[in-house]
Amino acid sequence: MKKAPDVAPIATPRWKKYVNAFLAGELSTLTRYYDRLIQWLPREEDTGGLLAAMDAPVKQTVEREQPFPDLSSETEKRTAILINGTFNHEYDIQGLLSQLKPNLSRTSRVIAILYNPYLRSLYSLANRLGIRKGELPSTFVTQVDLRNIVKVAGFEIVRSRLAVYCPWKLFGLGNVINRVLPLVPLVRWFSLTYIVILRPLGRQSRPGISCIIPARNERGNIENALKRFPDLGCETEIVFVEGHSNDGTWEEIQRVSALYGDRFRIQAWQQTGKGKADAVRLGFSHATQPLLVILDADLTMPPEMLGRFYEAYCHGFGDFINGSRLVYPMEGDAMRFLNRLGNIFFAKMLSAVLDVRIGDSLCGTKLVTRSDYQRMVAWRRDFGDFDPFGDFELLYPAAVLGLGIVDIPIRYLARTYGETNIQRFRHGLLLLKMTWVGLIRIKMRASSTRKAD
Numbered sequence: 499m500k501k502a503p504d505v506a507p508i509a510t511p512r513w514k515k516y517v518n519a520f521l522a523g524e525l526s527t528l529t530r531y532y533d534r535l536i537q538w539l540p541r542e543e544d545t546g547g548l549l550a551a552m553d554a555p556v557k558q559t560v561e562r563e564q565p566f567p568d569l570s571s572e573t574e575k576r577t578a579i580l581i582n583g584t585f586n587h588e589y590d591i592q593g594l595l596s597q598l599k600p601n602l603s604r605t606s607r608v609i610a611i612l613y614n615p616y617l618r619s620l621y622s623l624a625n626r627l628g629i630r631k632g633e634l635p636s637t638f639v640t641q642v643d644l645r646n647i648v649k650v651a652g653f654e655i656v657r658s659r660l661a662v663y664c665p666w667k668l669f670g671l672g673n674v675i676n677r678v679l680p681l682v683p684l685v686r687w688f689s690l691t692y693i694v695i696l697r698p699l700g701r702q703s704r705p706g707i708s709c710i711i712p713a714r715n716e717r718g719n720i721e722n723a724l725k726r727f728p729d730l731g732c733e734t735e736i737v738f739v740e741g742h743s744n745d746g747t748w749e750e751i752q753r754v755s756a757l758y759g760d761r762f763r764i765q766a767w768q769q770t771g772k773g774k775a776d777a778v779r780l781g782f783s784h785a786t787q788p789l790l791v792i793l794d795a796d797l798t799m800p801p802e803m804l805g806r807f808y809e810a811y812c813h814g815f816g817d818f819i820n821g822s823r824l825v826y827p828m829e830g831d832a833m834r835f836l837n838r839l840g841n842i843f844f845a846k847m848l849s850a851v852l853d854v855r856i857g858d859s860l861c862g863t864k865l866v867t868r869s870d871y872q873r874m875v876a877w878r879r880d881f882g883d884f885d886p887f888g889d890f891e892l893l894y895p896a897a898v899l900g901l902g903i904v905d906i907p908i909r910y911l912a913r914t915y916g917e918t919n920i921q922r923f924r925h926g927l928l929l930l931k932m933t934w935v936g937l938i939r940i941k942m943r944a945s946s947t948r949k950a951d
Contacts, residue, residue, distance in 0.1 A: 514547065515547060517662055518547040518548040518551050519551055520661070520662060521548055521611065521661060521662065521691070521693075522548055522551035522552045522553075524659065524661060524693065525552055525580070525609060525693070526552050526553040526554075527898050527940075528578065528607075528609070528695070528898060528899055528900055529552055529553060529554040529578050529609075530553035530554060530555075531576075531873045531876055531877055531895075531899055532554060532555075532576040532577060532578045532607075532899075533555060533556065533575040533576055533577060534554065534555065534556040534557075534558070534575070534576075534577045534578070535549070535552060535554035535556065535557045535558070535577070535578045535580060536557075536558045536559070536560055536566075536567070536577060536578070536579050536580065537549045537557075537558070537559045537560070537579075537580040537581075537582065538560050538566065538579050538580065538581055538584075538598070539560070539561070539562050539581065539584045539594075540559060540561070540582065540584070541582070541583055541584060541587065541632070541633075542632070542633075543631060543632035543633075544582060544583070546559070548580075548582055549580065549582075552580075554578070566598065566601045567601065568601050569601055569602050569603050569606050570600065570601060570602065570603050571603065572603040572605050572606070573603065573604075573605065574605070574867075574869040575605065575869075576605045576606070576607065576870075576873070577602075577603075577605070577606050577607075578606075578607050578608075578609055579598070579602075579606065579607070579608045579609065580609050580611075581608060581609065581610045581611070582611045583611055583612070583613065583635070585610055585612055585637065585639065585644075586612060586613050586635035586636070586637050586638065586639075587633065587635055587636055587637065588637060589637075591637070591639065591644075591647050591651075592647050592650060592651045595608075595647075595648060595651035595652070595653060595696075596651045596652065599651065599652045599653070599698055602698045603698075604698065604700050604702060604814065604817070605817075606698055607656075607695055607696065607697060607900045608653065608695070608696035608698075609693065609694075609695055609696075609900075610693070610694050610695075610696065611661075611691055611692075611693055612639065612644070612691065612692055612693075612694065613635055613638060613690065613691055614638075614687075614688070614689055614690055614691065614692065615638035615639060615640050616687070616688070617688065617690060618635070618638045620690070621634060621635055622634060641655075641658060641692070641694075644694065648696055652698060652699050652700075653696040653697060653698055653699060654696070654697050654699060654902070655694050655695070655696060655697075656695050656696070656697045656854070656900050656901070656902040656903075657694070657695040657852075657853055657854055657897060657900050658692060658693070658694045658695075658853060659692065659693045659694075659853045660687070660689040660691075660692045660693075661689055661690070661691045661692055661693050662689060662690045662691045695900035697817075697900065697902045699814055700814045701812065701813055701814045702811065702812050702813075702814055703812075704730075704731060704732045704812055705732065705787065705788040705789050706732050706733035706734065706735070706786075706787035706788055706789065707730060707732060707733070707734055707735070707787050707788075707789040707790070707791060707808060707865075708735040708736075708737055708781075708782075708785030708786060708787040708789065708790050708791070708868075709727070709734070709735070709736050709737065709791050709792075709793050709804070710737045710739060710777075710778055710781030710782060710785065710790065710791070710792050710793070711723055711736065711737065711738050711739070711781075711792075711793050711794075711795050712739050712741060712774050712777035712778060712781065712792070712794065712795060713738060713739065713740050713741065713743070713747050713751065713795035714740070714741040714742060714743050714747065714777075714795075715743045715744065715745045715747060716743070716745075716747050716795035716796060716915065717743070717745045717746045717747045717749075717750045717915075718914070718915030719795050719796060719797050719914070719915050720738075720747065720750045720751055720754055720795065721750070721754045721757075722797060722801075723736075723793065723795060723797060723801055724736065724754055724758045724761070724762065726797075726800070726801040726802055727762070727801050727804070728801065728802055728804055728805045730804070730805055730808050732808070733763075733787060734762055734763070734787075735762065735763045735764075735765070735785065735786060735787050736762045736763070736764045736765070737764075737765045737766075737767070737781040737784055737785055738751045738755070738764070738765070738766045738767070738781075739767050739768075739769060739777040739778070739780050739781045740766070740767070740768050740769065741768075741769040741772065741773075741774075741776075741777050742769065742772065748766075748768060751766045752766060763786075765784055767780055767781065767784060773886045773887070773888075774862075774886075774887055774888050775885055775886055775887055775888030775891065777888075778792055778888045779888075782868075782871055785868060787868070788867060788868055788869075789808070789811065789865060789866075789867055789868070790865065790866055790867070790868055790871055791804060791807060791808075791819075791863065791864070791865040792862055792863055792864050792865075792888075793862075793863060794862040794863070796915075797911070797914070798910055798911050798912070799821060799823075799861070799862065799863045799908050799910065799911075800908070800909060800911060803906075803908050803909070804863075806906050806908075807819045807821070807863065807865045807906055808865070810865075810904055810906055811865055815902075815904045816901070816902040816903055816904030817866070817867065817870065817901040817902045818864070818865070818866050818870070818892075818896040818901040818902065818903045818904070819864065819865035819866075819903075819904055819906055820856065820857075820858070820861065820863075820864050820893070820896075820903055820904065820905050820906070821858065821861035821862070821863035821864065821905070821906055821908050822857040822858035822861060822905040822906065822907050822908065823841070823858050823861050823908055823910035824838070824841060824842060824845070824857060824858050825857070825907035825908075826907060826908070826909050826910070828909075828910045828911075828912075829909070829910065829911045829912045840929075841858060841859070841860050844859045844860060844929055844933060845857060845858050845859045845860075847933045848890075848893060848933065848936070851933065851936045851937050851940060852893070852894065852897035852898070852936070852940065853897070854897045854903055856893065856897075856903065856905070857905040857907075858905065859889060859890070859893060860887075860889050860929075861889075861908070862889070863908070864889075864892055864893075866892065866896065866901070870896075870899070870901060873895065873899060874891070874892060874895040874896070874899075877894075877895040877898070877899070878891055878895070881894070881895075881939060882935075882939075884932055884935055885932055886928065887928075887929075890929075890932050890933075890936070894936055894940065898940060
């Protein structure tokens with residue numbers, strides 16, 4: 499295995515530099531938060547411009563005759579494996595992935611760049627006109643076929659994104675075209691390339707978990723949160739975060755912490771800031787276990803169902819487990835009609851913005867690893883602090899970083915104590931603004947990178 503050069507060793511056509519720069523901007527939104535980037539099996543005509551332009555702490559290249567490093571012992575580090583166009587020249591894609599999988603860990607991700615199978619004639623034309631050089635692609639695979647191939651090889655596609663439409667700058671309009679056309683129905687399928695992120699499938703041991711319980715004016719629910727908390731079969735920590743209550747919630751947290759201290763390791767903190775997002779950040783910063791999960795103190799998400807989130811992670815169904823309240827009928831007045839419509843709307847919008855399918859974007863219960871949350875914190879510093887509720891600032895990076903989001907249907911219950919803190923119209927406008935921010939900064943704009951040589 500050799501270290502990637504900082505610049506491409508061979509002169510690259512101008513149009514290829516532009517394509518590399520655009521793709522590098524897209525891919526670096528993930529790789530700059532990983533620990534290592536390895537390009538595997540580069541094509542002979544690949545001059546290294548794409549790899550050189552991508553942002554990553556460490557970059558390496560593994561040629562076909564070189565052994566691939568063993569990453570299987572990685573548990574907290576993340577390595578991205580770049581496969582640039584190789585699938586389109588490969589005799590057996592399934593065999594190639596099956597060869598790679600034993601060397602990967604659960605935290606590894608494969609980034610594959612493929613050519614659009616519906617535009618194969620353009621590549622022949624480009625070769626005849628001398629615009630493109632090198633061997634013609636022999637294998638054009640649709641996204642449906644690719645999904646089946648990777649599944650039987652032990653992977654799943656966690657994100658798929660259409661990429662380059664215009665390979666030239668065209669007087670400065672190239673970037674505009676490449677960022678706007680993915681939003682246009684039908685036309686969006688005529689991209690020259692598409693990017694898929696693959697997650698290797700596999701089970702996990704049973705790591706410990708920290709449950710963060712934000713609580714504001716929830717005195718009547720505090721003891722039930724502990725009384726009804728399931729035995730997950732692992733080390734369990736409860737982190738209460740109290741937020742400026744006026745009904746004795748803090749005093750109740752202190753009482754039950756002493757009462758249940760033999761069953762859980764319990765921490766209790768008081769906010770100096772405001773809002774649920776601030777409370778969750780405070781709780782996560784003090785959590786000590788490898789897994790982090792949020793349980794709202796109103797108990798509208800039954801604590802008994804937390805075991806389903808934990809088992810979904812341990813069985814390897816995803817690295818970001820998200821609750822969905824919109825599958826089963828809801829109890830009584832658990833969610834008003836307009837609120838339900840709003841939740842469905844934002845779930846559909848975020849699915850389109852992030853190129854992943856999300857059933858419920860605003861359920862308070864979410865599970866993530868502590869190491870991945872640290873990546874989310876770094877992502878938020880770069881992206882901007884824009885979410886007072888805390889749902890979008892977890893979902894956005896979970897999708898962009900290719901963690902693999904899986905929804906767990908829950909029974910959404912009516913409150914038995916206290917009143918909701920949600921102001922549906924004011925908060926709805928804030929959520930709409932945050933969705934617009936995601937559309938502009940994620941869907942339509944690639945982050946800046948070094949110029950591709």
